Amino acid sequence: MDRANAPIQVVIDAADPGALAQFWAAVLAPRGYAVRAPPGDFPDWPAFLRAQGVPEERFNDASALEAPGQPRIFFQRVPEPRTGKNRVHIDLLGGGGPSVALEEQRRRVAAEVARLEALGATRVDEHTELGTHWVTMRDPEGNEFCV
Known part of the structure; x- marks a missing residue:
C-alpha cells in the first residue's frame, strides 16, 4: 500500500466501546458512517470473535465506524476514566461555517x-x-x- 494514500483512523478511548460506537454511529449516520460489519460471512461480531477464540469478556474491547472515503473511527476500551479536557475532538461543522449567514x-x-x-x-x-x-x-x- 502506498503510504501517501493509506487511510487513517481516529482512536477514541472508552469505558464501553460498543455503546459509544452506537452513539457515534447515530450521530454520524447522515455522513455515511456505520458500525463496521464483521469480516467474512459471520452474522455478527460475537460469532466472529468466538471463531477467533476471543474470550467473551473481551468482546467489547473495541468497535469501529467506517464511511466510504472518510477516516475510520476506532473506539478502544481503556481501564482509566476520562480526566480533564480532551485534546482532540470531532467537529461536526453543523452551521456550515462563515460562508453561511x-x-x-x-x-x-x-x-x-x-x-x-x-x-x-x-x-x-x-x-x-x-x-x-x-x-x-x-x-x-x-x-x-x-x-
Whole structure:
C-alpha cells in the first residue's frame, strides 16, 4: 500500500466501546458512517470473535465506524476514566461555517443540537466568534465535540 494514500483512523478511548460506537454511529449516520460489519460471512461480531477464540469478556474491547472515503473511527476500551479536557475532538461543522449567514448557522446548529440531545449528548456551551456559530457538547462518556 502506498503510504501517501493509506487511510487513517481516529482512536477514541472508552469505558464501553460498543455503546459509544452506537452513539457515534447515530450521530454520524447522515455522513455515511456505520458500525463496521464483521469480516467474512459471520452474522455478527460475537460469532466472529468466538471463531477467533476471543474470550467473551473481551468482546467489547473495541468497535469501529467506517464511511466510504472518510477516516475510520476506532473506539478502544481503556481501564482509566476520562480526566480533564480532551485534546482532540470531532467537529461536526453543523452551521456550515462563515460562508453561511449567521442566522442560518444558528438555525442549523440548533436543529442538530436538538437531534444530538435526543441521542444522549449534552450541551456544554454556545459560541459565536469570527462569523461562526457553534455549540460544544459531550457524548455519553463525557468526550467533548462541537456542532
